[in-house]
Amino acid sequence: MQGYDPSAFPPFAVTVDLAVFTVRAMRLHVLLVERGQDPHRGRWALPGGFLLPHEAAEQAARRELAEETGLSCDTTEGLHLEQLRTYSDPDRDPRMRVVSVAFTALLPDLPEPRGGGDAARARWTPRDEASPLAFDHDRILADAHERIGAKLEYTCLATAFCPAAFTLGELRQVYETVWGVALDRPNFRRKVLATPGFVEPVAGGPRRTGARGKPAALYTAGPARSLHPPLLRPEGRPR
């Protein structure tokens, strides 16, 4: 029905929702906001909001993220946003038809965000303590978690969780935290270093003080974007 009489098409509200993850204290955390308006006022939800008439979805996602969490422009501008999928169940919003385009993003551990816009508050929440969320955001969060877990296998995305310089132990913890499994240290090291362009050694003496064990060498993210061969998650070996 691609007729174009402007009055002939059913109007929809279009929103964006963001599942923004970080690894903090060995646990996967997700960025949540407390809703300041009905419906679901006072409940926690993924950050997001309405598309403006001139915006593409990704622009709107960046804007809402900055508005609702006060993350700095430095953070949000360079941030890699990936479209997850679109949720269009007619009943997903109790008041009206809202079609929502969901995005996923990964950040290194950052200071606590602040609320703003329509968000009363914002905070990092451990992923397994996030439910129940408003609307169908539990479903979106589950899809996003599954997606980033899968992407770690065949992309270099894990470095997006790490600060500019990191140790292989920190990188390994990203995988262990997202997948919820324990990985063999020497084998992980071998695979990462065998993939050209995944990580590159950085000068600067080994490791900041305060940690235990032998000092580790520091690395930065390399230019590679994909992993050949992939780093597959083990099947059934819980941590």
Add this chain to the structure above:
Amino acid sequence: MQGYDPSAFPPFAVTVDLAVFTVRAMRLHVLLVERGQDPHRGRWALPGGFLLPHEAAEQAARRELAEETGLSCDTTEGLHLEQLRTYSDPDRDPRMRVVSVAFTALLPDLPEPRGGGDAARARWTPRDEASPLAFDHDRILADAHERIGAKLEYTCLATAFCPAAFTLGELRQVYETVWGVALDRPNFRRKVLATPGFVEPVAGGPRRTGARGKPAALYTAGPARSLHPPLLRPEGRPR
């Protein structure tokens, strides 16, 4: 901006677009319709159309596919539709803001479709002769082709291109056609048969007549949905 005054949100038109592929005569084909209305009247485009007020995107995709191409209900009901991504560039439609949710589907070779609804005509077109299409459909088609190519690597999706019973040679042609590379016959056979649940042998004597060479055994799609280990496409070996 999650305010809920019904007059406070910008209204958008929401459409679905479908990239439906098949393998016919050793070439990848895509289902196209000729537009019967402006804009782009007379040009070829992916089938699709407006979401109705009560519909989820996937329902709308099924309905539009049936309306515009006359494919039988048997075909469209059981069809596996996969959401590709959502296109929301403000300029993607010359008349107004249209946000489109794109889907991908795979079919075995079928009779020629007919037009219907807003489609003047419908036909299977070789994928490399499809451009230029209306709107941003060249981009959607490219994304869809890339996606199905990637999915063949780690899912059992290839059997969706095949009839109920097929030979390993036919299955291999699916991979070769979508990827545009030549695969080693013995190695392909070994990998497919080594993956439990990918294909299952079927009784009925070998191969229908009319083909040359030694008769091949027939198989049907097995219960497996994913491929472990994956069947990776070779890097730089054009057919």
Add this chain to the structure above:
DNA sequence: ACTTTTATAGTCACACTGACTTTTAAGGGG
């Protein structure tokens, strides 16, 4: 001094892969 923790190095058997050869069974042409 000793234990704990983590990084780093190295070993080994096994599975999978790509490249290749050989054999079998059909059709087509002279």
Add this chain to the structure above:
DNA sequence: CCCCTTAAAAGTCAGTGTGACTATAAAAGT
């Protein structure tokens, strides 16, 4: 009817990546 072509099916073999494991090194805590 023989031979050639085509494609399926079966097998070989060397190289590579992997999981499981052991050993050594260098820090912090007790």
